[in-house]
Amino acid sequence: MSTIIVRTPVTAGLGELFSTHGLSKKVVMLFDENTRKLYGDELLKTLTDQGFQWKELVVPAREASKSFSTAYRLYGRMIEADVDRSWNMLAVGGGVVGDLGGFIAASYYRGIPVIQLPTTLLAMTDSSIGGKVAINHPLGKNMIGFFHLPKLVLIDPSYLKTLPEREIYAGMAEVIKYGFIADEAFLSFLDLNFKAITELQEPWLTEAVKKSAFIKDDVVTKDFRETSGLRATLNFGHTFAHGLEKLAEYRYLRHGEAVTIGMVCALFLSHNLEYLDRASLERGLSILKKFRFPKGVLKLRFLDIESELLLENMFSDKKKLDKKLRFVLLKTLGEAFLLEENVDNKPVLKAIDDARIFFSGKRLH
Ligand SMILES: NC(=O)c1ccc[n+]([C@@H]2O[C@H](COP(=O)([O-])OP(=O)(O)OC[C@H]3O[C@@H](n4cnc5c(N)ncnc54)[C@H](O)[C@@H]3O)[C@@H](O)[C@H]2O)c1
Ligand SMILES: [Zn+2]
Known part of the structure; x- marks a missing residue:
């Protein structure tokens, strides 16, 4: 466009x-x-x-x-x-x-x-x-x-050569997001070359940037004013992320860091609601495991937060329609959809708890 x-x-x-x-x-x-x-x-x-x-x-x-x-x-x-x-x-x-x-x-x-x-x-x-x-x-x-x-x-x-590492990881969250929502082959490319990209090595960096920019442009071209639900898929992980950012007063957590945590929650929710199979969940999580957070940030801004408190703060998401939370879920790796029906609080809380277990390094169930 x-x-x-x-x-x-x-x-x-x-x-x-x-x-x-x-x-x-x-x-x-x-x-x-x-x-x-x-x-x-x-x-x-x-x-x-x-x-x-x-x-x-x-x-x-x-x-x-x-x-x-x-x-x-x-x-x-x-x-x-x-x-x-x-x-x-x-x-x-x-x-x-x-x-x-x-x-x-x-x-x-x-x-x-x-x-x-x-x-x-x-x-x-x-x-x-x-x-x-x-x-x-x-x-x-x-x-x-x-x-x-x-x-x-x-x-x-x-220009990224001067950008602090924390900002690189924050941006990388959105890059990975494009793989999750739109392109399985791109996700594999990112998985394989994660280190090279975050170390700003060429040609992998330019390839990742170019592909991400074009996926976003393509989605926006097809649904400019967010009417069909397609543009909304760009918000994969973001319903959770907005709650986390709000709790961090938009200061102590970078947007991309909140999105990384949010995508882990959204992967679990996709699986728990039986849209995403176990193998895809595990593969998605293994990619998100590669993200780094500054010391103390993950504990203070996520692990120590009560799931109910996070859920409450997610409701202030400006994209809410009435009192319903809108979730973008995955059907498979590379294909997202906007869930139209209302989700009970229970599976959402469970997804947050699952994500907490994942990030605290304990074994999954
Ligand atoms: N319009 C949209 O569709 C859209 C989408 C996502 C986010 N946003 C908005 O983007 C903002 C966040 O953007 P951001 O993460 O780029 O943050 P930012 O603009 O605050 O930049 C982060 C930091 O990096 C510094 N910086 C920028 N380029 C640099 C470089 N090359 N080398 C060294 N330092 C550099 C900046 O000065 C700043 O300190 C938020 O306000 C968010 O709402 C908008
Ligand atoms: Zn975002």
Whole structure:
């Protein structure tokens, strides 16, 4: 749906690429403090060399930047700098910068084009693709936003060299998710090359990024506004994850870490409700066993949490319909579906308990 380009360096021939896509060579560059420091000078020089006109905006590198007050301040900076509808927004960073940049682009002058240049594994494989852009409200995460598809998604996996290991694993959770929900062969590839990918070795890294980005784009193309249930399968593991993130105050657990735990719960739930066979469950778990968490995080943010408390917090999932929890389950490895009927609390609690046993390293039943 968007033009996605995966290569190193992705900025070579950018001017021409812009022309081909009917974009002017005028860009507002949005960075966070980290991406500005790491990649700003080099990127701005490339733009100048290629005849671009640019202005730059920098926000603090934290989730709190996805706020209305930040957006409001940046609108002001853009108006003062005479940025009009002929300009584009280019967001350079992780999901925070991508979501904020997309939000501003969707609303400024009733909408200007956004180009995403993701620099985290999560952003390259998930948040920069699909056009969901949002800011947070004190009453809920991602509550205010738009569907605003990027004109271009420029992915250069070499940017990941500076990304902390914790962020690599967090992004890898979404990558594995694509294997689980859509592509068994890809899941096997990820299983086989897990170490190489998380160590950022080529060509495995680029292959994993490319395939993930294209699976997400394909799902979004087929179900843009989440009407058929297909786009909802991207939320595999996420009903559990949202509860965990909420309990961790959206601070002490990375989204991807919550998704890793959530996928273990969802695998157990799929098996316990008799959709997924035992061998597939075991194989899925053996892949998720490879994920690492910083010391203490798993214990404090999951193992020590009462299953009932987690279940309660899952109900605040913004994707709930009435008082019903929506679960994405697996039929087989590589095929997910959105469960339409209501699930009793009992099997959900059992799945959480099973996941706790799995992560505490004890033998399964
Ligand atoms: N729009 C969507 O469809 C969608 C999907 C998933 C997540 N999200 C959103 O994405 C956000 C999370 O994104 P994220 O995980 O990328 O977090 P993030 O943007 O906070 O980035 C994580 C950290 O890595 C730093 N960083 C970024 N690139 C770097 C690099 N190359 N080298 C070193 N450090 C780098 C950032 O400065 C930040 O400190 C959340 O707000 C979430 O709601 C949106
Ligand atoms: Zn996610």
